[in-house]
Amino acid sequence: xxxxxxxxxxxxxxxxxxxxxxxxxxxxxxxxxxxxxxxxxxxxxxxxxxxxxxxxxxxxxxxxxxxxxxxxxxxxxxxxxxxxxxxxxxxxxxxxxxxxxxxxxxxxxxxxxxxxxxxxxxxxxxxxxxxxxxxxxxxxxxxxxxxxxxxxxxxxxxxxxxxxxxxxxxxxxxxxxxxxxxxxxxxxxxxxxxxxxxxxxxxxxxxxxxxxxxxxxxxxxxxxxxxxxxxxxxxxxxxxxxxxxxxxxxxxxxxxxxxxxxxxxxxxxxxxxxxxxxxxxxxxxxxxxxxxxxxxxxxxxxxxxxxxxxxxxxxxxxxxxxxxxxxxxxxxxxxxxxxxxxxxxxxxxxxxxxxxxxxxxxxxxxxxxxxxxxxxxxxxxxxxxxxxxxxxxxxxxxxxxxxxxxxxxxxxxxxxxxxxxxxxxxxxxxxxxxxxxxxxxxxxxxxxxxxxxxxxxxxxxxxxxxxxxxxxxxxxxxxxxxxxxxxxxxxxxxxxxxxxxxxxxxxxxxxxxxxxxxxxxxxxxxxxxxxxxxxxxxxxxxxxxxxxxxxxxxxxxxxxxxxxxxxxxxxxxx
Amino acid sequence: xxxxxxxxxxxxxxxxxxxxxxxxxxxxxxxxxxxxxxxxxxxxxxxxxxxxxxxxxxxxxxxxxxxxxxxxxxxxxxxxxxxxxxxxxxxxxxxxxxxxxxxxxxxxxxxxxxxxxxxxxxxxxxxxxxxxxxxxxxxxxxxxxxxxxxxxxxxxxxxxxxxxxxxxxxxxxxxxxxxxxxxxxxxxxxxxxxxxxxxxxxxxxxxxxxxxxxxxxxxxxxxxxxxxxxxxxxxxxxxxxxxxxxxxx
Numbered sequence: 001x002x003x004x005x006x007x008x009x010x011x012x013x014x015x016x017x018x019x020x021x022x023x024x025x026x027x028x029x030x031x032x033x034x035x036x037x038x039x040x041x042x043x044x045x046x047x048x049x050x051x052x053x054x055x056x057x058x059x060x061x062x063x064x065x066x067x068x069x070x071x072x073x074x075x076x077x078x079x080x081x082x083x084x085x086x087x088x089x090x091x092x093x094x095x096x097x098x099x100x101x102x103x104x105x106x107x108x109x110x111x112x113x114x115x116x117x118x119x120x121x122x123x124x125x126x127x128x129x130x131x132x133x134x135x136x137x138x139x140x141x142x143x144x145x146x147x148x149x150x151x152x153x154x155x156x157x158x159x160x161x162x163x164x165x166x167x168x169x170x171x172x173x174x175x176x177x178x179x180x181x182x183x184x185x186x187x188x189x190x191x192x193x194x195x196x197x198x199x200x201x202x203x204x205x206x207x208x209x210x211x212x213x214x215x216x217x218x219x220x221x222x223x224x225x226x227x228x229x230x231x232x233x234x235x236x237x238x239x240x241x242x243x244x245x246x247x248x249x250x251x252x253x254x255x256x257x258x259x260x261x262x263x264x265x266x267x268x269x270x271x272x273x274x275x276x277x278x279x280x281x282x283x284x285x286x287x288x289x290x291x292x293x294x295x296x297x298x299x300x301x302x303x304x305x306x307x308x309x310x311x312x313x314x315x316x317x318x319x320x321x322x323x324x325x326x327x328x329x330x331x332x333x334x335x336x337x338x339x340x341x342x343x344x345x346x347x348x349x350x351x352x353x354x355x356x357x358x359x360x361x362x363x364x365x366x367x368x369x370x371x372x373x374x375x376x377x378x379x380x381x382x383x384x385x386x387x388x389x390x391x392x393x394x395x396x397x398x399x400x401x402x403x404x405x406x407x408x409x410x411x412x413x414x415x416x417x418x419x420x421x422x423x424x425x426x427x428x429x430x431x432x433x434x435x436x437x438x439x440x441x442x443x444x445x446x447x448x449x450x451x452x453x454x455x456x457x458x459x460x461x462x463x464x465x466x467x468x469x470x471x472x473x474x475x476x477x478x479x480x481x482x483x484x485x486x487x488x489x490x491x492x493x494x495x496x497x498x499x500x501x502x503x504x505x506x507x508x509x510x511x512x513x514x515x516x517x518x519x520x521x522x523x524x525x526x527x528x529x530x531x532x533x534x535x536x537x538x539x540x541x542x543x544x545x546x547x548x549x550x551x552x553x554x555x556x557x558x559x560x561x562x563x564x565x566x567x568x569x570x571x572x573x574x
Numbered sequence: 575x576x577x578x579x580x581x582x583x584x585x586x587x588x589x590x591x592x593x594x595x596x597x598x599x600x601x602x603x604x605x606x607x608x609x610x611x612x613x614x615x616x617x618x619x620x621x622x623x624x625x626x627x628x629x630x631x632x633x634x635x636x637x638x639x640x641x642x643x644x645x646x647x648x649x650x651x652x653x654x655x656x657x658x659x660x661x662x663x664x665x666x667x668x669x670x671x672x673x674x675x676x677x678x679x680x681x682x683x684x685x686x687x688x689x690x691x692x693x694x695x696x697x698x699x700x701x702x703x704x705x706x707x708x709x710x711x712x713x714x715x716x717x718x719x720x721x722x723x724x725x726x727x728x729x730x731x732x733x734x735x736x737x738x739x740x741x742x743x744x745x746x747x748x749x750x751x752x753x754x755x756x757x758x759x760x761x762x763x764x765x766x767x768x769x770x771x772x773x774x775x776x777x778x779x780x781x782x783x784x785x786x787x788x789x790x791x792x793x794x795x796x797x798x799x800x801x802x803x804x805x806x807x808x809x810x811x812x813x814x815x816x817x818x819x820x821x822x823x
Binding site for chain 2 (some may be wrong): 448449453454456457458459
């Protein structure tokens, strides 16, 4: 289904609940402790377990969902700044050494959040999960029911993440399919999160099957991303774009390092002609940052790519992997670039994940790393307050700890104002979406009308209130013209009126959280029909969670799942 | 405890210096509202109305401002809020004009003036007070239409059209802003003793009386008392309605 219908109040017919968190509780039948999904259902709180002995079972966890959530948030807020460790909750992570699944404590300590782990084989370890405990706690208030895909790829048999691909216990549909079209690359990035083998390019037939499968499962995809490796090294990349360019798909996005674009004008023109969007990897502006993150000085090549994208007005997204000690001081510069250039629609900050061929062995400190709040803080500091911490909100569509975002409204004088300055997102959650722009659909139309009346009434209190009203009018008229829009037009028509900044923290062996994976909406579709949540695939299936030659998990070996499966050992600390 | 319908409310009546507008001002004030009205023609009429309201003990204000002058309207709304100490709770879009001319002789200016005063004027004044109503999450808007806008009568075409437009304005706006606790209704009086009704030819008036169950024309006060109820808190679930007050024709 089109992500445009992800809405906060809708309940899935198959799962009439809002997924809230994971917690460890005893099985109501055999009392064996296990990880449960804590869900809000019918005004109550229920725990859904897949007990290794008893199978799927559920028990009432709390009579009053609103009171439970309020107490959960209040406890976290009270403990957030505690100088001593406060256990906030439990979840499942992995041992950073042996990658075994572990029950871990989520600990609040001095304003930050850590996982406290105790692996029976490798011993104790800790990992920083969030640099801002208050942000972390309050993000849970943004939990929203997921959207049901038209079809699931698999049935749940053994529980998350063993059945991955995705099973019918997954809590979100695919908002963004990322198709890895090649494992060839023209860079060897020290921070690379995949595992390029330089062995193959996807065949057109396989790719077409993947796209058909996505349309079958989702009906309408707002975006499909082509990734790799370096997708422009695929000899038939334009054919792939052509295959993906169909009415059910709003945008085709090529995630590229931009090297070929910068040196091959004819190719760049062909990309423009194809209608594809470009997500340009741009992690800095100086030789030293490129060297640390991408392995060599890329200043001239990135400049060339930026020039051609601007010259050809190719709709562009920037992807910035934010890494402690490498490029964190150039975060503001990336924001300024986004604000300056009309053809750049969005900016996606990805706090570095230490996984993959390069990232798995990157010398990052799991106790002193950038997380989403840290990047937001640097955005505020480095843009002179143009953007503030309070402008960013957790994305309810995914797990709220995975993504944070802000939309920026373009005003008539070409400056930008964050939506959060005039929209109360606690009331207008529909506007928080896993999309670079706002589509023209009924939910957005309704939300915009509410926002317009709210701004109209409070225009004297709101920063640049009358200017915002003028911009909202222009946005409304552009997005909802007096004619029928095709689904593709509806997805793209709001572009140019609003930009977005996303922060997406992919997980690694240090901060992996099965709870987050449960609601992942960024998926890698496979040619065999599976649709793999990104961080689970990186962690268990790619064979590079600790760098090259990491063993894949037992359940992730080819054919394992289809042959009756293997139970996944989860080590309980309880 | 007061039994008055509009105790503590702030009301704005457009075209309130004379005729039906004056009667509405008087009745709303009698029901406890602080009443502001605007006018565009006679300072003397306005002063008389204002004196009458104040002498009855009501808080009242008069503003010389055309309903077609957005700047003046916004200034008036700000002034009312400052004087009354609260936003406008009740708006009665009453301002109107009458003109008897057949379509064959109607000039473009005739048409524009009729449509502007009734329809554009209602739009501009409503927009001026709506901010406060949305902020308060409450409000009552009443548009004064006419039987000629809801039934097929032999009346000037531009007048019928403008009054019918107010019904559409009422219904569209009611849907749009009902969620903010602001209700919008419309009243459609039949022939009255005074006002534009004096333009009705005797034969047509007799014809009206023959078909009117009550057997007489209405009075300003009868319309104003219905208005007072329609804009009161007691009328909380009626929205988008057009109430015909014509003695049953």
